[in-house]
Amino acid sequence: MRITDIREATASISSEIQNAYVNFSQMTVSVIAVESDVIRGGKPVTGYGFCSNGRYAQGGILRERLIPRLRAAGEADLLCEFGDNFDPHKIRDVMLANEKPGGHGDRAVAAGALDMAVWDLVAKIDQLPLWRLLSERYNSGRHDERVMVYPGGGYYYPGKGLDRLQDEMRGYRDQGYTVVKMKIGAVPLADDLARMEAVMQLVGGNDLAVDANGRFDLAEALVYGEAMAPYNLFWFEEPGDPLDFQLNAELAAQYPGALATGENLFSIQDARNLIRHGGMRPDQDWIQVDPALSYGLTEYLDIIKMVEGLGWSRRRLIPHGGHQLALALAAGLQLGGSESYPGVFQPFGGFADDTVIVDGLAEPGEHIGIGMENKIDMFNEIQRLVG
Amino acid sequence: MRITDIREATASISSEIQNAYVNFSQMTVSVIAVESDVIRGGKPVTGYGFCSNGRYAQGGILRERLIPRLRAAGEADLLCEFGDNFDPHKIRDVMLANEKPGGHGDRAVAAGALDMAVWDLVAKIDQLPLWRLLSERYNSGRHDERVMVYPGGGYYYPGKGLDRLQDEMRGYRDQGYTVVKMKIGAVPLADDLARMEAVMQLVGGNDLAVDANGRFDLAEALVYGEAMAPYNLFWFEEPGDPLDFQLNAELAAQYPGALATGENLFSIQDARNLIRHGGMRPDQDWIQVDPALSYGLTEYLDIIKMVEGLGWSRRRLIPHGGHQLALALAAGLQLGGSESYPGVFQPFGGFADDTVIVDGLAEPGEHIGIGMENKIDMFNEIQRLVG
Numbered sequence: 001m002r003i004t005d006i007r008e009a010t011a012s013i014s015s016e017i018q019n020a021y022v023n024f025s026q027m028t029v030s031v032i033a034v035e036s037d038v039i040r041g042g043k044p045v046t047g048y049g050f051c052s053n054g055r056y057a058q059g060g061i062l063r064e065r066l067i068p069r070l071r072a073a074g075e076a077d078l079l080c081e082f083g084d085n086f087d088p089h090k091i092r093d094v095m096l097a098n099e100k101p102g103g104h105g106d107r108a109v110a111a112g113a114l115d116m117a118v119w120d121l122v123a124k125i126d127q128l129p130l131w132r133l134l135s136e137r138y139n140s141g142r143h144d145e146r147v148m149v150y151p152g153g154g155y156y157y158p159g160k161g162l163d164r165l166q167d168e169m170r171g172y173r174d175q176g177y178t179v180v181k182m183k184i185g186a187v188p189l190a191d192d193l194a195r196m197e198a199v200m201q202l203v204g205g206n207d208l209a210v211d212a213n214g215r216f217d218l219a220e221a222l223v224y225g226e227a228m229a230p231y232n233l234f235w236f237e238e239p240g241d242p243l244d245f246q247l248n249a250e251l252a253a254q255y256p257g258a259l260a261t262g263e264n265l266f267s268i269q270d271a272r273n274l275i276r277h278g279g280m281r282p283d284q285d286w287i288q289v290d291p292a293l294s295y296g297l298t299e300y301l302d303i304i305k306m307v308e309g310l311g312w313s314r315r316r317l318i319p320h321g322g323h324q325l326a327l328a329l330a331a332g333l334q335l336g337g338s339e340s341y342p343g344v345f346q347p348f349g350g351f352a353d354d355t356v357i358v359d360g361l362a363e364p365g366e367h368i369g370i371g372m373e374n375k376i377d378m379f380n381e382i383q384r385l386v387g
Numbered sequence: 388m389r390i391t392d393i394r395e396a397t398a399s400i401s402s403e404i405q406n407a408y409v410n411f412s413q414m415t416v417s418v419i420a421v422e423s424d425v426i427r428g429g430k431p432v433t434g435y436g437f438c439s440n441g442r443y444a445q446g447g448i449l450r451e452r453l454i455p456r457l458r459a460a461g462e463a464d465l466l467c468e469f470g471d472n473f474d475p476h477k478i479r480d481v482m483l484a485n486e487k488p489g490g491h492g493d494r495a496v497a498a499g500a501l502d503m504a505v506w507d508l509v510a511k512i513d514q515l516p517l518w519r520l521l522s523e524r525y526n527s528g529r530h531d532e533r534v535m536v537y538p539g540g541g542y543y544y545p546g547k548g549l550d551r552l553q554d555e556m557r558g559y560r561d562q563g564y565t566v567v568k569m570k571i572g573a574v575p576l577a578d579d580l581a582r583m584e585a586v587m588q589l590v591g592g593n594d595l596a597v598d599a600n601g602r603f604d605l606a607e608a609l610v611y612g613e614a615m616a617p618y619n620l621f622w623f624e625e626p627g628d629p630l631d632f633q634l635n636a637e638l639a640a641q642y643p644g645a646l647a648t649g650e651n652l653f654s655i656q657d658a659r660n661l662i663r664h665g666g667m668r669p670d671q672d673w674i675q676v677d678p679a680l681s682y683g684l685t686e687y688l689d690i691i692k693m694v695e696g697l698g699w700s701r702r703r704l705i706p707h708g709g710h711q712l713a714l715a716l717a718a719g720l721q722l723g724g725s726e727s728y729p730g731v732f733q734p735f736g737g738f739a740d741d742t743v744i745v746d747g748l749a750e751p752g753e754h755i756g757i758g759m760e761n762k763i764d765m766f767n768e769i770q771r772l773v774g
Contacts (some may be wrong), residue, residue: 010451022485028451054487060447061493064415098409100441101601102629102651103680105492106448190758213486242489243656246663264489269630277664293490371675 001083002075004044004305005035006067006148009385010057011050011347019156020185020215028057029348030110031245033386034117036086038125043272047121048382051113052292052321053345054263058110066095066283088118092298093381095247104267108295116325116370124369130325131364134332138301147330148337149351150234151175152322153344154182162198168201175342176347178360179207179234184224185215193227205231214238214264218247225255231286235260235286243270249279260286263320266294268303275310282312286336290320297329304333322349324370331364338362347377388470389462390433392422393454395500396772397444398437400732404542407572407602415444416735418499421504423473425512432507435759437501439517439679439708440732441650445497453482453497472512475505479685486523492652493733495682503681503712503757511756517712518751521719525688533748534717535724536738537596537621538562539709541569549585555730556586562729565747566594566621571611572602573615580614592618601625601651605634612642622647622673630657636666647673650707651750653681655690662697673723677707684716691720709736711757717752725749734764 011031015024031050041218051058070078073094080087095111123130135143151172154165165182172180180203184192199208210233216224221239226234235258239245242264252259259280265271271289272279280287287307291300304314315336319326322341330338338363341349352374355362367374372382396471402411418437425432438445458467460481467474469710482498504725510517522530538559541552552569559567567590571579597620603611608626615623617723622645627634629651639646646667652658658676661667667674674694678687691701702723706713709728717725739761742749754761759769 019491024485026485036714055490056452058447059451060445064446065443098411098413100409100651102655102657103442103492104630105490105494105497105653107489107493241656243491243654243660245660252612266490266492267630269628273632273660273664277660355542 001079001086003034003039003070003078003086004037004275005033007033007035007065007386008059008062010059011348011381011385013053013348015344016157017344018157018186019155019183019211019213020194021213024053027053029053030057030062030113031382031385032060032062032113032117033382034114034121036121036125045121045124047117047119047124047369048118048386049118049120050112050292050348050382051109052290052323053349055106055293058106058113061107061110062114065099066114069095069097086118088115088122088296088298091118092295098207104270104294106107108266109293111295112292116290116292116300119297119325120369120372128369129328129364129366129368130370131328131332133340134329139333142332142334144331146363147327148179148318148360149177149340149357149362150179150181150337150360151177151325151342152181154180154341155344156183156186162195165195166198166202166256169202172342173202174360176357177340179209181211181237183213184210185212189224189227196228198230205233207234208321209234209237209260211237211346212239214241216251221247221251225251229256237261237288238263242284245277245279247275248274249277252279252281252285258284258286260288260318261337262288263290263293265289266268268306271303272306275307275312282316285316287317288320289317290326290340291329292321292323297325300329324351324372324375327351327362327364328370349382350375388466388473389424390457390465390473391424391530392420393457393662394420394422394773395446395449395454397446398768398772400440400735402731403544404731405573406542406600408600409441411440414440416440417446417449417500418448418769418772419500419504419532420769421501421508423508423512432436432503433507434506434511434756435773436500436505436507437735437769438496439677439710440736442493442496442680445500448494449501452486453501456482456484471474471537473505473509475502475509475683475685478505479682491657491681494682495653498682499679502685503641503679506712507756507759509640511656514673514755516715516751516753516755517757518715518719521716524608526686526720529721531718531721532712533750534726535566535587535705535747536564536714536744536749537566537568537724537747538564538729539568539726540730541567547551549582550717553585553589556589559729560589563744563746564630565725568596568598568624570600571597576614578612583615583618587618592620596621596624596647597667599604599626601628603627605637608634608638609641612638612747616643620644624648625650626676628685632660632664635661636664639668639672645673647675647705649675650677650680652676655686655693658690659693659697660700662694669703672703674702674704674763675707675726676704677713678713678716679708679710682713687716694733711738714738714749714751715757734762734768737762
């Protein structure tokens with residue numbers, strides 16, 4: 001059993017939206033196909049992957065470092081002990097050989113995309129939905145039939161007023177979502193409070209999450225926190241720089257509500273530092289590391305162990321990214337939930353076309369592998385780019 | 388005044404050496420030329436830059452993100468207020484626009500190479516050695532005539548025994564170095580102790596630095612620390628994972644000698660976390676952030692301010708990398724010293740060809756700009772690659 005081809009390409013997910021930090025008019029992702037010599041229905045079984053949004057495509061690192069190492073590896077270096085499937089853990093070690101420690105950024109994104117394709121391939125070879133494979137291998141067969149999901153939305157974009165923000169949120173409720181999220185931090189506090197209160201005409205504060213995308217310094221975060229405390233929000237996300245653990249700890253000491261952060265932490269080391277130094281409260285706060293940005297599901301398995309070793313429940317993990325991989329691992333490994341993108345980062349954002357949201361919960365479905373073939377617009381684009 | 392062309396290419400610095408973590412047989416760096424419309428001697432004034440070793444070339448990020456943003460910028464977005472030179476701070480903001488916070492890795496390396504070329508260009512337009520320009524702009528004209536330098540050496544490579552390790556160290560002493568450095572952590576402790584004691588037949592322990600390149604877990608670091616404490620070493624470098632600040636703090640609480648780390652921290656946020664959470668002792672430990680890996684000299688100026696704001700002296704900063712940029716900023720901004728590469732990472736390692744080392748000190752020289760034109764083998768390679 002061997003890998004016969006690895007193809008990668010760059011896809012555009014550009015849009016007019018912006019958060020408090022960046023606009024997405026030039027945003028791209030890497031798309032990958034890992035083809036095997038296993039033939040089913042006359043065609044080679046192939047795994048597909050892509051990186052999550054926000055950090056751009058990683059073609060250079062993939063083409064110059066990670067993919068050549070896989071191509072150069074011996075067959076046995078990539079297979080599990082029984083030789084009847086690939087071993088994502090061994091593949092990770094091969095693709096990251098001769099990479100120095102530290103500096104977890106673009107490299108982690110590149111590896112995340114490639115690792116997604118590997119897991120899709122592995123689940124397809126086992127003829128299982130990825131979430132079932134994860135449940136059997138790593139969770140004693142336990143799993144969740146339904147996963148808490150929330151739409152990452154409420155972006156700023158040109159000409160968007162309170163009416164359109166309310167329309168957007170009403171749309172999410174009509175689609176079956178319970179908790180909704182909106183961006184804050186790109187306009188003055190009074191304007192953001194008016195935006196929040198407009199949304200709270202439709203949903204209770206305890207179903208509203210807000211996301212500052214790392215924009216605030218400590219003083220701003222505290223002022224926002226004090227102003228928002230009466231709303232009893234679902235969470236206050238990424239208040240300050242993702243690596244300013246001290247800011248997070250000082251805010252956590254004063255802000256009574258839940259905090260959430262981690263989408264811009266790209267390794268087990270960085271996530272561990274958040275828990276060690278960030279003042280996060282295991283009974284109420286949320287960790288949002290995204291496997292499709294941070295070396296993949298393989299590293300995420302280690303992150304779950306690390307988190308539990310530090311006394312946290314895996315239920316406090318809700319991955320960023322709104323992709324099928326996150327939904328699969330939330331279901332199979334019984335995490336707290338998954339972000340969802342019903343409206344943005346198309347065609348890569350969101351779940352399979354037949355995924356129905358009821359009472360804010362999504363079922364992972366019985367699609368073999370990650371199930372990208374069942375998200376038609378996305379899969380057509382993947383096919384066009386990497387066959 | 389405008390940038391007329393930006394060229395980039397990948398250069399090999401492959402060699403047979405290895406440290407405790409990686410081998411360098413596939414190692415590359417990015418090389419950059421930033422050409423201006425300022426004509427001197429009939430030729431456009433051009434700045435050159437490259438990234439430091441260990442993290443590979445970054446052509447993808449440069450070609451897809453950083454360089455296009457500079458090309459698309461308006462003239463005024465890149466110039467200082469008087470319009471008679473480029474402004475590296477404004478250029479940094481342009482090249483990193485729409486980049487999310489966190490994830491400081493390959494992107495920081497790409498920016499470091501481009502930023503080096505910008506500073507070389509700026510100093511050339513001002514017709515000053517870079518270290519003099521830094522001294523005048525940021526250090527009230529103060530500077531150091533001579534800079535403490537030490538050779539980054541003592542690597543493991545095939546067939547190298549104690550004799551050849553001693554020969555290497557004897558060679559550094561003959562070249563004028565006082566403090567020397569060797570790698571540890573790739574062989575059992577007893578073997579490493581024998582290697583250290585072989586070197587200490589030539590140099591006092593207080594002139595020997597050892598470097599574990601992030602290899603040890605806490606238990607190993609403590610065992611090595613206890614075994615090495617009697618040697619009274621110059622420093623014990625990068626004992627554990629560069630982001631395991633807790634390990635560093637626990638080691639610092641037990642190991643009496645100096646610690647040094649930071650070459651794998653690529654941003655002001657990561658360096659700040661080392662000081663906040665890593666237990667580093669401002670009276671004896673060393674911080675080794677490398678400007679040619681961490682967004683460049685422009686970010687390094689902010690790092691100096693941050694370090695001093697937290698009560699540290701800039702004399703505790705000794706940049707990794709062994710390049711002329713580090714020597715220039717150590718001299719012009721009065722840091723603690725600079726690494727040097729008389730033997731490795733050629734042709735990019737090391738200083739100008741006419742740099743003489745006396746009593747472990749190097750003079751930065753009067754070459755205009757960074758002075759890469761005066762390191763002939765390297766400059767020939769740069770000319771071949773990016774004109």
